[in-house]
Structure formats: structure tokens, C-alpha cells
Amino acid sequence: MANHLVTIASACVLVAGSALAQTPDAKPRAPSAVEAAQQAAKEAAEFEFLGALARTCFLPPSRSEDLRDLTPAYVSDPSKAPARSTWYAEPAKVFDNLYFVGGKIHSSWALKTSEGIILFDTIYPYNSEELIVGGMQKLGLDPKDIKYLIVSHAHQDHIGGAEMIQTRYRPHVVMSGPDWDLVEKLPNRFKTMAPKRDIVATDGMKITLGDTTVTTWFTPGHTDGTNSFTFQVQDRGKPVNVVYSGGTALVYEWTLPDWSIKNLDTYMASQRHLAAKAKETGATVLISNHSEFDNAYNKNRMLAGRGDGPHPYELGADWVQRYFKVTENCARATQLKVQETAAAARSH
Numbered sequence: 001m002a003n004h005l006v007t008i009a010s011a012c013v014l015v016a017g018s019a020l021a022q023t024p025d026a027k028p029r030a031p032s033a034v035e036a037a038q039q040a041a042k043e044a045a046e047f048e049f050l051g052a053l054a055r056t057c058f059l060p061p062s063r064s065e066d067l068r069d070l071t072p073a074y075v076s077d078p079s080k081a082p083a084r085s086t087w088y089a090e091p092a093k094v095f096d097n098l099y100f101v102g103g104k105i106h107s108s109w110a111l112k113t114s115e116g117i118i119l120f121d122t123i124y125p126y127n128s129e130e131l132i133v134g135g136m137q138k139l140g141l142d143p144k145d146i147k148y149l150i151v152s153h154a155h156q157d158h159i160g161g162a163e164m165i166q167t168r169y170r171p172h173v174v175m176s177g178p179d180w181d182l183v184e185k186l187p188n189r190f191k192t193m194a195p196k197r198d199i200v201a202t203d204g205m206k207i208t209l210g211d212t213t214v215t216t217w218f219t220p221g222h223t224d225g226t227n228s229f230t231f232q233v234q235d236r237g238k239p240v241n242v243v244y245s246g247g248t249a250l251v252y253e254w255t256l257p258d259w260s261i262k263n264l265d266t267y268m269a270s271q272r273h274l275a276a277k278a279k280e281t282g283a284t285v286l287i288s289n290h291s292e293f294d295n296a297y298n299k300n301r302m303l304a305g306r307g308d309g310p311h312p313y314e315l316g317a318d319w320v321q322r323y324f325k326v327t328e329n330c331a332r333a334t335q336l337k338v339q340e341t342a343a344a345a346r347s348h
């Protein structure tokens, strides 16, 4: 055993030695500002927020808003919709009054109140019927009781079923001003998805239905009008405060550095804003509209084996704050990269 270790150790020295031979002055380099921000995000994430870390620190951008008014392929030809096996997930009763009616990747949530249901987000046009309407029925909820539909932001993976739900069940539909404008500007892009303009959400607006109040928070950056939410649920009768992050992926373009730097500033300010509201309201649960960020798909399966144990979604207030440290630090790292790339391009 000892001999093996010696052999491995000397092999390492040899490799290091040959690398040094090529760059005799190489010294361990202090982390760059980008790496320091990424490191801070990684330390905040630990294992809980690896999806948010990967998406916001290490994956390519979600790009700037595509303002071409094109009808998506899955609308003009429904046979082009992704296979059901790629998106289907079982619905789940997550808290006494909060139900998951989403899919494997995208989430939709039904908040039951004493006077009806508040629905958050609506997934795609091709799966909202089965996942939301079907999911609610499977869980014993009547979609006719949807009184409010709150759309976090106007992207097709969240607004896809909004027109159908508005037409069929006549709830109030809530979205921010900039995202209502976006939908109206691009009728083909939102074909079969666009609800008619109804309630314009503003920062700090309260939506009360029966015994339950949802507060909407203006958190632009993912879109110009992304909204996030805080509200209370019950876990076996115990009140639990929830923060719902409405838009997580970073939106920027390498070729538009000035716009990107500004948009990432907006995003970071939104993360700080929502983190402060989460803290003020004592949020111990963080949910999202993508399982990638809150691990909803896996946590829903963990619920079945909970027994008398802790609720898999209840992270505690400190962990909720860590989520916002991940997103803010990754946005900062990305902003620095955009700045460096732009400076390098200018010096050529």
C-alpha cells in the first residue's frame, strides 16, 4: 500500500514538474472576481440548490427576449409537441392547501382557500389540460373553483394554458404590466396562450380570496415584468410561510454588453428585493415554477415516505436566503464575464 502511494506521489510530481517546465514563473493564481462570485454561489448552494447553481452560474444564457412574432411549432402542428413521457408527472398534495399540478420540468401550483382556488402558472398549451385540469381532478379539486390565475411571467412554459383557463373557468388573471404588453405585442408567438388583459400586478399588491392572501412582488430581470409571490400555507395545521420565485434563469447576450449588464443589475436588485420580502414574511419554504430550481419533482415523491418526519419542502429561513445568494452571485459572476468580454473586444 505504502509503495503504491509513493508511486502515485512521484507520478504527480512528474506531471507537475513537466507543467512547470513550460511556464517557469507559474504561481498559484488568486481567484479572479468571476471565480470568487462563483465560489460564493457554490458555497451558498451546497447540495440544496445545485440546479439553480448550474443554470445561473454555468449554463449558456436564456438569451434576450425574442421579439419575432412567430407561432411556435407545437401550436401550428400539435404533433410537434414533446412526447408525454418527457413531461408527465403525477400531481401531489404538497401542503394542506397547496397542490402541485405541474410536470417533470415545469410547475403549476393550486392554492386552495375558503372561497376557491388561486392557480399559479399554467405550463404549455399542449400539457396544461392534462397536468393542470386533470391533475386538479385527480386530487379532488374542481377547476371550476379557480378564481384567480396568477402568471409569474409571459414565457410559453408558464402562460401556455392561460387562455384556455381564462376562457373556460373565467378567473381573474393577474400579470405585470410589461408582460401584458409583451403578450399583446406578439399575437402569433402567444397564439392559443394569451389571456385577455385583466389585473395588472404591482409591487406589494395583495390578492385576497377568502382566508388567504397572496402578495405579488415585482422582480424583473428574467422578463421585464416577472412577478414573485409570498403567501402562507398550512402543514398539518401549522402555518408555514412560502416564497415563490417567479423567474430564475439569467437573460443576457454576449453581443449586447450594455443592455446585458443593465439587465443583470435589474435581476440582482430583484433577488435582493425578494430575499428581503422572504425574510420579512418568515419564509421557510422556497418554491419555483421549474423543478430544476426547487427540486419539486423529487420532493413530491419524497412526501409519500415522510411519515412523522420533516416536510421535504421546509428548508428553514436561512436556507431560503441561500437560494438568493446563489442567484445573485451567479448573476454577478456573469455580469463580470460580460464586462470582461466586452473590454477584450474593444481592445482589439
Ligand SMILES: [Zn+2]
Binding pocket: 153, 155, 222, 247
Ligand atoms: Zn421564463
